[in-house]
Amino acid sequence: MPSPANESKRGKLRIYLGYAAGVGKTFQMLRDAHDAVRAGVDLVVGYFETHKRQDTLALAEGLEVIPRRPIVHRDRTFAEMDTDAILRRKPQLCLVDEFAHTNVPGTERAKRWEDVLVALDAGISVWTTLNVQHIESLNDTVFEVTGIRVRETVPDWVIKQATEIQLVDVTPEALLNRLRRGAVYTGDMALKAVESFFREANLRALRELAMRQTALEVQVRQQEYDLATASAVPSVATDSNLAQAPSTARENILLLVTPDPVTAMLIRRVRRVADYLHANCLALYVHREDHFGEVPFEEREAVEKHLNFARNLGIETRIVQGQNVAKTVADFARRNQATQIFLARPLLRTRSSLFRGNLVRDIIRLAPDLQITVVTTRETET
Amino acid sequence: MKIFLGYASGVGKTYRMLDEAHRRKERGEDVIVAACQPGAQAEIRTLLDKLEVIPTLRTSLGEGLHMDAIIRRKPAVCVIDPLAHKNPAGFPNAHRWQDVEKLLDQGVSVLTAVNLLHIEELRDRVEAITGKHTNETVPREFLVHADEFVIVDVPTDLALERLGENGGSPGISSDRERKLSELREMALVLAAEVAESQLEHYLVAHGIAQTWGVHERILVCLTPRSNGEAMIASGARNKQRFHGELHVVYVRQPRLSHADRERIQWFLSQAEEAGAEVHTLEGDDPVAVILEYARQKRITQIFVGHSKRGDWLSRLWPGPLGRLLREAEHMDVRIFPH
Numbered sequence: 001m002p003s004p005a006n007e008s009k010r011g012k013l014r015i016y017l018g019y020a021a022g023v024g025k026t027f028q029m030l031r032d033a034h035d036a037v038r039a040g041v042d043l044v045v046g047y048f049e050t051h052k053r054q055d056t057l058a059l060a061e062g063l064e065v066i067p068r069r070p071i072v073h074r075d076r077t078f079a080e081m082d083t084d085a086i087l088r089r090k091p092q093l094c095l096v097d098e099f100a101h102t103n104v105p106g107t108e109r110a111k112r113w114e115d116v117l118v119a120l121d122a123g124i125s126v127w128t129t130l131n132v133q134h135i136e137s138l139n140d141t142v143f144e145v146t147g148i149r150v151r152e153t154v155p156d157w158v159i160k161q162a163t164e165i166q167l168v169d170v171t172p173e174a175l176l177n178r179l180r181r182g183a184v185y186t187g188d189m190a191l192k193a194v195e196s197f198f199r200e201a202n203l204r205a206l207r208e209l210a211m212r213q214t215a216l217e218v219q220v221r222q223q224e225y226d227l228a229t230a231s232a233v234p235s236v237a238t239d240s241n242l243a244q245a246p247s248t249a250r251e252n253i254l255l256l257v258t259p260d261p262v263t264a265m266l267i268r269r270v271r272r273v274a275d276y277l278h279a280n281c282l283a284l285y286v287h288r289e290d291h292f293g294e295v296p297f298e299e300r301e302a303v304e305k306h307l308n309f310a311r312n313l314g315i316e317t318r319i320v321q322g323q324n325v326a327k328t329v330a331d332f333a334r335r336n337q338a339t340q341i342f343l344a345r346p347l348l349r350t351r352s353s354l355f356r357g358n359l360v361r362d363i364i365r366l367a368p369d370l371q372i373t374v375v376t377t378r379e380t381e382t
Numbered sequence: 383m384k385i386f387l388g389y390a391s392g393v394g395k396t397y398r399m400l401d402e403a404h405r406r407k408e409r410g411e412d413v414i415v416a417a418c419q420p421g422a423q424a425e426i427r428t429l430l431d432k433l434e435v436i437p438t439l440r441t442s443l444g445e446g447l448h449m450d451a452i453i454r455r456k457p458a459v460c461v462i463d464p465l466a467h468k469n470p471a472g473f474p475n476a477h478r479w480q481d482v483e484k485l486l487d488q489g490v491s492v493l494t495a496v497n498l499l500h501i502e503e504l505r506d507r508v509e510a511i512t513g514k515h516t517n518e519t520v521p522r523e524f525l526v527h528a529d530e531f532v533i534v535d536v537p538t539d540l541a542l543e544r545l546g547e548n549g550g551s552p553g554i555s556s557d558r559e560r561k562l563s564e565l566r567e568m569a570l571v572l573a574a575e576v577a578e579s580q581l582e583h584y585l586v587a588h589g590i591a592q593t594w595g596v597h598e599r600i601l602v603c604l605t606p607r608s609n610g611e612a613m614i615a616s617g618a619r620n621k622q623r624f625h626g627e628l629h630v631v632y633v634r635q636p637r638l639s640h641a642d643r644e645r646i647q648w649f650l651s652q653a654e655e656a657g658a659e660v661h662t663l664e665g666d667d668p669v670a671v672i673l674e675y676a677r678q679k680r681i682t683q684i685f686v687g688h689s690k691r692g693d694w695l696s697r698l699w700p701g702p703l704g705r706l707l708r709e710a711e712h713m714d715v716r717i718f719p720h
Contacts, residue, residue: 167535215570
């Protein structure tokens, strides 16, 4: 992350957010690029994906494109973005399609968003495109809505780096027409698409999600502006004074990490809630053993995975020792002025979870002075 | 009918709409323009030049759609911009949206654009931010019932630049942009709500049962001995922050003391004031009644309170609270201290 000192030299990130392939993100980005070029901005196209869409191809004409770099992997040649060439060229602004893309093995960085961060650090502003289902903290919601577990995700802390997020909207009817006309995918792929991810109900739900997410991102950036200027414009647009008054006191959410796989879902849920409430959050793991290193390997591995995941979503983590887990959690919460504790009902009925007994019940009993949220087990893949 | 919604002038509604009109014409649809504000943008004028225009009727008091000419011409698609327009005296309808309804009845499809400022139900809130007053409005329902609607979104600095003002650096960089940003958020939330209504209509029409929600719906369950004020206040704050819904229920309990009845009444009036949907429910099994209500309304978070009597929870576990936790599927349960 950048230090405040070099903040001004760092490039700015704009994300064109959509709810599916074919809504027109790339098209909109390229159109805006021509405006920028006319306004005198030194701009290059670092990577763009046409999917052989003719109108998109035509729009790229006249823009400087940095050639892709061939990468050979398992006897096949892939063309990835040439980040080094972009850094050498050092434009003011670089267009990079498909923010969530996973680079082929053999590329310097695993994810395209990592390449983008490198460009931003080098003082190059970036415009990129992203679909809402690739936002990590929305992964469970997207799964519930579509039944599809999206694997390529971008961590929330990366999305927070964006100075601007712009929603690219199109009606589901128009998108489905584009699909049927073969304007998004061709042949069999188009047919498959309509039957799976592109089912109309899915599209409608994802669209609502993209709108709500953009509204949230806009709200978060207003809050940041208010904090930075400390001249908080009174928000006259809210419908209740009741809702306004306590908003000055920031909420502190504490979430409890366990080896149970349900923890991943708990972390995502807390991230969502904290984003909406502008709350701080902290993930806590309590072990009974004297040292974390003495925790059985499998359990330790699962916990470390969850703690890493929490950090990836911008949540601080703590590991503490305590014989009585429930009591340790309650004490820790009070000491750290947590206003809410978030717990998940365990998914696994393993020996160790039986041994832990009913942790949720014990914490509720021991901390009647704290707000405790027991998060539902949203469907998880098995 | 297809409506393009924007949070302010300069976001590009007109361009998007005319661009679509033009593409439809290229695909062979019979498209005409019945009203349009050309503005200063060259791109818009170029598009307009390629389309057939039926000029508006002008009187000394103002202008309105030339309805007779449009109906005689009977195009497949008609572009009308802006939607929120008050016809001057002498025209059959007071509002342009009424003209649009007439055209739709005649089998003419309409492409039209509306600015957030003109949505009847939001007018006061927008006015409080911008200080601008308008008496040209369109009811919110009009959007919900549109066959299609699109939100045209753009960062605030770009919107300012398109209006010929200095947008500053990317991101919010002035109080003026901060205000615009608030309008932008409001438009996005409105769009999400409309999208949700349309999703529900779609699901009902196709007989799809749906249990998930991308939209937060909070249910506060009151008992006389719970900390109702705190729960309602938190519910109201969550509703506002999540752009969600707030429901407050009380399951009627027999043999309440006078003081308890008064407390419940007080809580319920607080809930009304906070803009909640308030219900008193009946039933012998409070947990079942609450869960039934929650499933019906697709609640995502249930708020319950610890009772004042300290031993309630331990004595009754796995009693009501334990049961609620076990049976509340697809819902988070938040327990409030007393």
